[in-house]
Amino acid sequence: MQELSHYVNGDHAKGGSGRFADVFNPATGEVQSKVPLASKAEVDAAVATAAAAQPAWAAVNPQRRARVMMEFVRLLNRDMDKLAEALSREHGKTFPDAKGDVQRGLEVVEFCIGAPHLLKGEYTDSAGPGIDMYSMRQPLGVTAGITPFNFPAMIPMWMFAPALACGNAFILKPSERDPSVPLMLAELMEEAGLPKGVLQVVNGDKEAVDALLDNPVVQSIGFVGSTPIAEYIYSRGCAAGKRVQCFGGAKNHMIIMPDADMDQAADALVGAGYGAAGERCMAISVAVPVGDETADRLIEKLAPRVEKLQVGPYTAGNDIDYGPVVTAAAKENILKLVQTGIDQGAELVVDGRDFKLQGYEDGFFVGPHLFDRVTPDMDIYRKEIFGPVLSTVRAQSYEEALGLAMDHEYGNGTAIYTRDGDTARDFANRINIGMVGVNVPIPVPLAYHSFGGWKKSGFGDLNQHGTDSFKFYTRTKTVTARWPSGIKEGGEFNFKAME
Ligand code: NAD
Numbered sequence: 001m002q003e004l005s006h007y008v009n010g011d012h013a014k015g016g017s018g019r020f021a022d023v024f025n026p027a028t029g030e031v032q033s034k035v036p037l038a039s040k041a042e043v044d045a046a047v048a049t050a051a052a053a054q055p056a057w058a059a060v061n062p063q064r065r066a067r068v069m070m071e072f073v074r075l076l077n078r079d080m081d082k083l084a085e086a087l088s089r090e091h092g093k094t095f096p097d098a099k100g101d102v103q104r105g106l107e108v109v110e111f112c113i114g115a116p117h118l119l120k121g122e123y124t125d126s127a128g129p130g131i132d133m134y135s136m137r138q139p140l141g142v143t144a145g146i147t148p149f150n151f152p153a154m155i156p157m158w159m160f161a162p163a164l165a166c167g168n169a170f171i172l173k174p175s176e177r178d179p180s181v182p183l184m185l186a187e188l189m190e191e192a193g194l195p196k197g198v199l200q201v202v203n204g205d206k207e208a209v210d211a212l213l214d215n216p217v218v219q220s221i222g223f224v225g226s227t228p229i230a231e232y233i234y235s236r237g238c239a240a241g242k243r244v245q246c247f248g249g250a251k252n253h254m255i256i257m258p259d260a261d262m263d264q265a266a267d268a269l270v271g272a273g274y275g276a277a278g279e280r281c282m283a284i285s286v287a288v289p290v291g292d293e294t295a296d297r298l299i300e301k302l303a304p305r306v307e308k309l310q311v312g313p314y315t316a317g318n319d320i321d322y323g324p325v326v327t328a329a330a331k332e333n334i335l336k337l338v339q340t341g342i343d344q345g346a347e348l349v350v351d352g353r354d355f356k357l358q359g360y361e362d363g364f365f366v367g368p369h370l371f372d373r374v375t376p377d378m379d380i381y382r383k384e385i386f387g388p389v390l391s392t393v394r395a396q397s398y399e400e401a402l403g404l405a406m407d408h409e410y411g412n413g414t415a416i417y418t419r420d421g422d423t424a425r426d427f428a429n430r431i432n433i434g435m436v437g438v439n440v441p442i443p444v445p446l447a448y449h450s451f452g453g454w455k456k457s458g459f460g461d462l463n464q465h466g467t468d469s470f471k472f473y474t475r476t477k478t479v480t481a482r483w484p485s486g487i488k489e490g491g492e493f494n495f496k497a498m499e
Contacts, residue, residue: 002032046171065167092364105155111447146225255418351369405433
């Protein structure tokens with residue numbers, strides 16, 4: 001059995017706590033390695049190493065720090081297949097989807113190559129008589145991030161790339177479900193020229209997270225994961241005086257107006273609802289057709305597409321639409337919620353409960369499910385399922401559809417399918433959700449814009465990546481300077497003219 005490690009001070013460090021978690025291959029259900037769960041003492045030691053390494057890194061000029069990022073991009077491209085394979089093996093997502101996971105993180109690293117420009121301060125000449133004023137953006141010091149299982153490459157890079165480009169040290173506590181890719185990323189950063197101790201990976205669970213929250217040297221915490229943990233980390237981190245941003249769960253609605261291109265909408269829903277087995281915080285999990293006639297047309301198009309989905313292991317090649325879910329517990333939870341949907345009166349149009357894959361009977365595969373006539377009081381509507389289950393809620397008007405999305409506790413992403421610009425514009429302006437797609441099903445913003453949900457999907461005032469991330473990972477210092485006049489009067493710089 002392979003034993004994974006931490007990555008501390010430029011080296012793999014064996015776990016010392018005696019506690020481990022199993023890392024599965026979700027396609028076969030086998031335990032493929034065990035990951036050490038750090039003790040408080042191990043976390044504190046990594047923080048001390050980071051604190052010692054950070055000042056020298058902050059003193060490296062931003063252009064040189066950017067060059068490390070440039071080289072890191074080259075190494076990510078060099079090792080793309082290796083990273084994607086390790087990612088699929090622990091997460092279960094298809095190989096092309098795993099490459100997308102690395103690619104979307106890589107794009108944030110590319111954005112961070114602009115650090116010299118992004119870190120330029122502000123300057124006011126002659127703010128008063130002989131007085132100049134300028135603002136600088138300075139790194140925070142030791143920063144930390146806690147990441148979820150579903151994007152083990154992209155989300156760590158969302159955090160550590162801007163943190164490091166700004167001159168901070170960063171401690172990553174990745175998900176204990178798929179820790180291999182985060183460890184590989186730390187090795188590659190060092191190969192790219194990052195000094196030892198500036199980026200470290202400490203594997204663990206609640207004990208490691210609490211140690212980061214309690215350590216006064218840690219200046220900021222970034223978190224992405226489920227909402228109850230986001231709320232816990234946000235409140236405890238803020239109470240400890242840290243800068244904190246936390247991103248939580250989701251229930252993303254797609255509104256389908258009667259004038260929408262129904263083939264386009266159905267294709268979009270299949271990709272956004274079932275891609276990555278629905279284990280995406282930007283997955284569409286609720287379809288809201290407006291009007292019964294629209295709903296009937298949509299279900300008629302959707303059902304055969306959902307039935308045709310190919311579910312299998314990443315090793316089966318590019319024809320697979322999605323893979324297994326991450327653990328047996330996740331599978332059980334999804335199937336339990338499907339049962340509550342049936343019990344509470346929703347109509348199960350496509351039933352994936354009996355899905356079995358020959359040769360992979362112990363894998364965590366879940367067949368695709370499609371519900372119609374779901375109502376807002378049902379558990380499958382209120383809760384995040386995080387599986388290949390799409391619920392259809394029929395609305396009788398645009399206002400009712402808008403109200404559904406607005407009243408839901410989550411506010412990560414949403415989409416509208418329509419040919420009418422006026423409706424789309426009204427929707428984008430009024431909706432209380434952080435990321436909006438117009439005829440685009442998964443509106444994940446590109447690296448130079450920012451990513452963040454509203455309501456119970458996001459806590460804190462700055463988003464991830466884009467210019468927000470450079471604000472999150474720096475403090476502003478403003479200097480007001482006055483130099484006494486007269487010094488320059490003493491010198492004689494010119495030949496005096498003869499009197
Ligand atoms: P999770 O909340 O179970 O775990 C996330 C991280 O928190 C992991 O590193 C885990 O070790 C740690 N953790 C777990 N329990 C903890 C506890 N009691 N105390 C302290 N730390 C703890 O989430 P997950 O299952 O890994 O990821 C799926 C969730 O993440 C979904 O809810 C999904 O919507 C959400 N997500 C949100 C976004 C976003 O940007 N909003 C992006 C991706 C995933």
